[in-house]
Structure formats: C-alpha cells, structure tokens
Amino acid sequence: MRRRDFEAMVREMVRDLPPEYLAGIAGVAVTGKTVPHPVRADIYTLGECVPHTFGTPDDGGPGLRSTVYLHYGSFAALAEDEEGFNWREEAWETLTHEVRHHLEWRAHAAELEAFDDAVEANYARGEGEAFPPLFFLDGEHVAPRVTKVEDDVFIDVPLGGRAWRRAAGGPLPFTWHGHEYRLTLPERLPDILFVTVRGIVPEPTADLVVVVRRKAGVKDVFRKPSVESRESGVEG
Numbered sequence: 001m002r003r004r005d006f007e008a009m010v011r012e013m014v015r016d017l018p019p020e021y022l023a024g025i026a027g028v029a030v031t032g033k034t035v036p037h038p039v040r041a042d043i044y045t046l047g048e049c050v051p052h053t054f055g056t057p058d059d060g061g062p063g064l065r066s067t068v069y070l071h072y073g074s075f076a077a078l079a080e081d082e083e084g085f086n087w088r089e090e091a092w093e094t095l096t097h098e099v100r101h102h103l104e105w106r107a108h109a110a111e112l113e114a115f116d117d118a119v120e121a122n123y124a125r126g127e128g129e130a131f132p133p134l135f136f137l138d139g140e141h142v143a144p145r146v147t148k149v150e151d152d153v154f155i156d157v158p159l160g161g162r163a164w165r166r167a168a169g170g171p172l173p174f175t176w177h178g179h180e181y182r183l184t185l186p187e188r189l190p191d192i193l194f195v196t197v198r199g200i201v202p203e204p205t206a207d208l209v210v211v212v213r214r215k216a217g218v219k220d221v222f223r224k225p226s227v228e229s230r231e232s233g234v235e236g
Contacts, residue, residue: 001079001087003072006030009088010070013095021099024106026052026065028095034073036202038153039143041178042081044074047094049101050150051115066102070094114138115149122149125194125229126207133192133227136211151206157213164189164214171235174210176200181236183210191225199233 001009007030014028037043047070070091079085121135136154139147145156155174159167168189171182176197183195192213200208216225 001075003030003032006070006072006075006087006091010091010095013092017096017099021103024065025099025102026067028068028070030070030072032073033069033071033205034077034202035071035205036177037142038146038148038155038177038204038208039175043177044071044077045142046071046074046078046090047098049098049105051102051105064102064106066105068095068098068102070098115140118149122152128229133194133213133225136209151204153204153206153208155208155210157210158215159212160215164212167212172210172212176204176208177202179236181234183232183234185212186230189214190228192227194227194229196229196231197234198231200236 010028010030014022035045035048037045047068049066049068051064051066075087075090078090079087115138117132118135118138121131124131125135136147136149136156139149139154142148142153145158147154147156157172157174167185169187170185172185173180173182175181177200179201181197181200183197185193189212192211195210195212197208197210214225
C-alpha cells in the first residue's frame, strides 16, 4: 500500500471513532518511520501515543493532550515479512490501541507528570547538562528492563556490588531486536554509566542507551552517585 493511500485510510478510520474518544487528542498523524522493537526480532512498533501537555482543567490547565502517530515504515516492513498482511485490520487495531493509551493516561495524570519530567531530563542528557540519573525508569515500559523516552530507548542493567566490580573492563552482553551484542565497558566504572550504542542493526530511530548501574545500598542514601556518559561501538 502506498503511503498516501495509507494516510487516506487512517483519516477515514479517525472519522469512525466516537468523538468522546478523541477528546484531548491534538491530532492523528502518519510518519514515515520504521521503528524496530528493541528486543524482539521481526517486530516493529506500529504506532505511539505521545503526551505533550499536562495539568487539569481544575488548576487552570488544559488537561492532558496527546498526539497519536502511526508509522507507515513499520507497517511496510511487516507487510514485506508477512504474507497476506491486512493493512486495514492492523491500522485499526493500532489506532484504537493508541487512543486507548490516551484515555488511560488522562485517568492517571500523576504518572504522566513523571513521564514529562523524564522527557525534560533526557533533553538535558542530550545537551550535556546535569540530569537526575534514574529519569529513564519513568519512561514508557516496552519490555522487561527496557524503557522509552520519546524516541530514545534505554536498556537498564543494574548490577550488585560484586557483579558491578567484575563487569569493569569486560564485555557486557545485551539484546537488540532479537540479536545479541557485546559492549566493552571501561576499566573504571562510575556508579551509573550511560552508553549510547552505535553500529547496531537495524538502526534505532534515535539513541539506544545501555545504562549500567550499581545497585544502591544503604550507604548510598547519604551520597551522590557518580554519573558518566559516553558513546561506544559494539561486537555482535
């Protein structure tokens, strides 16, 4: 299916939704992105609901607003792999799933405030500014120990004291889109290390960040963790 035909089909589907379901949705847009699943091979993210305004009408705010995105590139990638791929059925399921996310999020505004803070912290990380190091834990959970903040994907690797010390200078395995890679860690590990990974296939739409962190103990309540960021290639 051509992209323009896909976009026309999605517009038709939006008109079929009950108006009350669309309350607070700023728009439904089709992108050209191909978004590989961070863990599972041959799986792609077909759509997303992205919140971008917080507050409630009671406190003078507009309430939660979201934009729903359907990724044409992901649909096309699946259509190539699956014989008899039903574009209409998959698009309707994806659209209603993301609208349901919006409705659920409107009912849990506190959780979205944490997500909003995570977005701001991730922006600071990208700009090389100071940021709260565990912000990524408040991102969208897409798999066990994998979160997403906007387009950036974070793989969380918490290690106990001994395991953390043994990991220094050695290879660290992790999985991306069903394939195992190895990341070489520095000889000296900070308490929390953010490694932006390069050279994986298929490429993510933004950053893939492996976060290697020492599990906090009682004494850590009284000290500030050391945090470092770097980029690294991988073996795989």
